[in-house]
Amino acid sequence: MSAKPSAPHISLSDFPVPFPKSSELCSKLTVTTGGYGVELESTVPGESWLPGQPAVPLSSCANAIMPYLRKDLMTPRLDKMFPYLWLVATQSSSHISALHEQRVRGREVIIAENPELHLVWADNRVFIKPLPPYLLSHAFWQAYLTPMPITTPAVAKTPLLIPGITTQEDQEDILRSALGFMRTYYYLIRHESDFRLAQDLHILPASPLTFAAFVAFISHFSPDGAGSSKPVSVTDDFVSPRYRFGQLRLTRLNLWAKPALGQWKFHKLSWQYAETFARLYPPLLFAFALISIVLSAFQVGAQAAPQWETFAAVAAWFAVAALTVVGVVGVTMLSLLVCMVAREFVFAMCVE
Incomplete structure (x- = not known):
């Protein structure tokens, strides 16, 4: 990317009508x-x-x-x-x-x-x-x-x-x-x-x-x-x-x-709750699918080699991490919904 631009400062004191x-x-x-x-x-x-x-x-x-x-x-x-x-x-x-x-x-x-x-x-x-x-x-x-x-x-x-x-x-x-x-x-x-x-x-x-x-x-x-x-x-x-x-x-x-x-958005793309959350579904489903595949792989590996303690420890750690991620995503989605409702309530109360 190029360097940050600077704003123009040329005076227009003698600028003519651009067209005859x-x-x-x-x-x-x-x-x-x-x-x-x-x-x-x-x-x-x-x-x-x-x-x-x-x-x-x-x-x-x-x-x-x-x-x-x-x-x-x-x-x-x-x-x-x-x-x-x-x-x-x-x-x-x-x-x-x-x-x-x-x-x-x-x-x-x-x-x-x-x-x-x-x-x-x-x-x-x-x-x-x-x-x-x-x-x-x-x-x-x-x-x-x-x-x-x-x-x-x-x-x-x-x-x-x-x-x-x-x-x-x-x-x-x-x-x-x-x-x-x-x-x-x-x-x-x-x-x-x-x-x-x-x-x-x-x-x-x-x-x-x-x-x-x-x-x-x-x-x-x-x-x-x-x-x-x-x-x-x-x-x-x-x-x-x-x-x-x-x-x-x-x-x-x-x-x-x-x-x-200092604004949350320049212009809203979605005006309905369903549209807002629908935009989040594809990346979330993709992430959860990857987590599911990895967990399944860990499960198969643990059953195939139960004596491999290091592998079992990593699998257990990843399972806990996956549960944490799911919990954080759930709390974030709920918080987003609460914030959206609160903003509309404040807007409704402020409008005369």
Whole structure:
């Protein structure tokens, strides 16, 4: 394994909108300026909300957009686990299987709106967060994500205030998360077959969209070199710590969540007692089968050579050890059941 990675510290103070307005796939928003504030307005009559989110109003006085972005894009727990992620997955942000490859590997795509679960996989499932329509809008990136000043003749070269932003670092954290998230779709949809699968799975916005238009848009989030038609390269230096890695295995996340987060699990795989204990049956049955075979061998050996005292002593010791192991396993299983019931009881008592 490679050495433990370090988190990026490059400033995004001059980071531009990653794509030109001609490449945007959502034209429902426009930027308006006035005084010292910046607002978004819908170009669709009667729609005064964030595209795809009717519960999030566009009005700056509501101050709802930035709190929503923190919840919808940021991955604080995975960022905190960053020093441990090299033990969880390949240390490469491009380690992301395209959608058709997910099918080849026998994985079912499960839609997950929680950004912490995006590209996390377990057994035959992989969780993918749908692409929000607002991230396809040039006006949205200009108004809320890129920290470059928006100026007007009345307020020349003066950065306009973004509602909900407390510090430049706060804004940069959201921008890093957005850049990293968008870059994952550059790897997820590489072929037209991936694009068709994405449409069937409803992880792309429901709009008249062609594969060519999507490729022209998403290529601006690639880590390849920038050029005249590509303002910037979205390399690992510009994304949040979580997105310096690709797919993450949930079983390993659950293992390292204990030292990294102080939590028993990162995310529960099983929601029923029967499923939890069913996962323990195969290894326990395998261990007990081995113990049974060894005990049978000792019994046959002791009967064949009763005068072999050393062999008899080892057989007696192993029999006691086997009984001890069975007792410890039984107590552990019972303790696990008691802990699970107690946790649910505490949770039920704490919920208002």
